[in-house]
Amino acid sequence: MISRDHAWSVLTEFTKSDSLRKHARAVEASMRAYARRYGEDLDAWGGAGILHDFDYEMHPRAPHHPLKGAEILLARRVPERIVYAILAHADYSGLPRVSRLDRALYACDELSGFVHAVALVRPGRVIRGLEPSSVRKKLKDKAFARTVNRDDVYRGAGELGVDLDEHIAFVIAALTDVAPRDRPGARVTRLPAPSHPRFPRDVVHPEGAPRP
Numbered sequence: 001m002i003s004r005d006h007a008w009s010v011l012t013e014f015t016k017s018d019s020l021r022k023h024a025r026a027v028e029a030s031m032r033a034y035a036r037r038y039g040e041d042l043d044a045w046g047g048a049g050i051l052h053d054f055d056y057e058m059h060p061r062a063p064h065h066p067l068k069g070a071e072i073l074l075a076r077r078v079p080e081r082i083v084y085a086i087l088a089h090a091d092y093s094g095l096p097r098v099s100r101l102d103r104a105l106y107a108c109d110e111l112s113g114f115v116h117a118v119a120l121v122r123p124g125r126v127i128r129g130l131e132p133s134s135v136r137k138k139l140k141d142k143a144f145a146r147t148v149n150r151d152d153v154y155r156g157a158g159e160l161g162v163d164l165d166e167h168i169a170f171v172i173a174a175l176t177d178v179a180p181r182d183r184p185g186a187r188v189t190r191l192p193a194p195s196h197p198r199f200p201r202d203v204v205h206p207e208g209a210p211r212p
């Protein structure tokens with residue numbers, strides 16, 4: 001068992017970057033939504049989303065992220081199945097994604113980051129009303145959010161056994177649920193995040209928005 005408070009306190013102890021915290025929050029939202037759909041433990045699945053990149057500031061290079069971080073998580077009594085899912089979300093760990101939790105984390109990580117990126121280049125930079133077809137179009141646009149590997153997005157949906165369009169719509173709905181209300185006049189700034197294989201840098205976001 002893991003509580004949301006515990007997962008969040010471990011994340012914020014090791015992750016100071018606002019953008020990485022937002023990314024954690026976005027993946028958590030998608031994971032909680034899938035846990036609800038599959039009748040799984042919301043806090044466990046949400047915790048995997050919160051913690052999957054918790055060591056990235058400390059260990060930005062593979063394979064230290066997430067292998068070194070996994071040791072810390074176990075020492076903090078994060079359940080083994082969550083730690084395994086976090087290890088398996090990195091292809092280079094060599095660990096197969098076995099459980100539905102493993103596969104959901106991989107699928108949500110990729111797509112939550114990408115959907116966030118698409119929302120932020122819309123007029124008003126809001127996710128509300130974003131159509132799955134717009135996300136599909138951006139997936140085909142190789143110049144957009146170049147750091148997101150499209151093959152990983154497609155593989156993620158395939159491994160989870162969900163249709164890609166449905167997966168996109170599902171993630172949009174999950175992120176819309178936790179999005180802040182539209183804030184007119186929000187300033188625009190570059191994301192300060194360090195490079196991350198699944199975190200698009202070449203997008204803008206409303207400064208200070210607490211959630212994607």
Ligand SMILES: [Fe+2]
Pocket residue numbers: 023027052053109198
């Ligand atoms: Fe991630």
